[in-house]
Amino acid sequence: MHRRSFLAGLSAPFLLSASAGAQTVSRAQTLRVVPETLTTILDPHFTTSFTARDFSYLVFDTLFAVDDKWQVKPQMVDTWTKSADGATWTFTLRDGLTFHDGTAVTSEDCVASLRRWGARDTMGAALLKAAQTLEPVDAKTFKLVLKEPYGLVLQALSKPGAMVPMIMPKRLADTPPTRPIIDPVGSGPYSFVKEEYRPGDRIVLKRHAAYKPRSEPSVWASGAKVAHFERVELISMPDVSTQVSGLLTGEVDYLERLPPDVLPILERNRLVKVQVVSPYGYQGIMRFNHVAAPFDNVKVRRAVMQAVNQADYLAAVAVRSEFGRECRSMYGCGTTYETSAGMPAFDFEAAKREIAASGADLSKPVVILHPADAPGIAALGLVTQDLLTKLGFKVELATMDLNTFFGRRTRPEGWHIFHTTNTVPDMQTPLQNVYMGGVGAPAGFAGWPKDEEVEKLRAAFAATSSEAEAKSIAEAIHKRAAEAGFYMPLGQFVGPSAWRAELANVPVGPAMFLWGLRRAS
Incomplete structure (x- = not known):
């Protein structure tokens, strides 16, 4: 975003219309949050989307x-x-x-x-x-x-x-797991207000009066989940300048994730606090479609992996050097099982030679699924578009919204690569990391790598109670998955959040936890 257009956006009036339900609850008792993206999937068992997970932590x-x-x-x-x-x-x-x-x-x-x-x-x-x-x-x-x-x-x-x-x-x-629930009912600190739900625009929750928090202090997802607000509004606001304007004027309270280039204007404002709340951050991911040419060929997958310079991707999503680090471990860096076993070193010229030797048909376009309304994921796709073009591929960006993207990637036809960002705690073991499954199509996760030995090793990892043996197995799985080109990590980065300074006790952790925080008196 150019500075002039950004500042123009800040000067524009910012108004949030109040629903009938909101008019019965004071602004002081309402927490307005702008997630990075607003999920339309309200089922915690149906998607790996962390925006759906964060919503679900309030309801369930x-x-x-x-x-x-x-x-x-x-x-x-x-x-x-x-x-x-x-x-x-x-x-x-x-x-x-x-x-x-x-x-x-x-x-x-x-x-x-x-x-x-x-x-x-x-x-x-x-x-x-x-x-x-x-x-x-x-x-x-x-x-x-x-x-x-x-x-x-x-x-x-x-x-x-x-x-x-x-x-x-x-x-x-009892709803079939192939069909998402649409009217979520849980036992968590907040309940879903169906009457005020606007898919893709707003999710409204109200305090669950019957909820009894635990007595222990709240630490990450554990302990007391105390709801100090009567109402929580999760609001879609794709335009960054509108987000910043809303925070500065007090129309919104909390911005989940902001691009670092807008941080200086917030860091200088005493009414706002900027902080990284997720200590492990995210892993960027390039996922190949293993059942579609040319990426059904391991030589092509490995060549593209070898051509990846993680610094290019980190420049797109982290911007500031302190927010990103190169990391070629599928488990994430700083985790128990961190390893880069099997990962190729960066060598662009060698990658070009490998692609030429692979016999890949470069005349057919490589389709990248491109959710334009998810800035972090979209930025990764643009870097890969440039990379593949330099490698000699023809590239087509299939642009769509994020919720369409989640559905589209589950179908094996019509795409070759997708990108995503996943929280590092989701990646830290070969069982939690869904991208390391080797079941293949149709039962496996989107991309569908197939490797029976990986599945045997994952079963052995699940069965062992020896930490030393678990580490050995985890490294063997990583080596095999990396050599087979299951996917390419694109670096590890954190995303700063921002909120009104009058908010106190803002939780930290691997998800956006919204209990415990309150307005300071």
């Missing part, structure tokens, strides 16, 4: 959660036991759990929700595959019996990355 709750030391803490669960052989797990819910429709949360709801989540999530699928039974015992207790070793039971049930194992009423959990 989880059995367990992790704190800032990655320690697993009980959330909806009160007590649990594990048998001496590790095969039988028994969980009892805490008192007072109530869904937004007024019904009590039961063990049947939990079992049905976990089964639905496990039908779509990689860690959930591994857990259910290892399970012999998962059944209610009584209204508040359910039991998991394993038929084979699975060393990550609590880690799976507490994972903060999409798709999060959130609990919903059984009537909703």
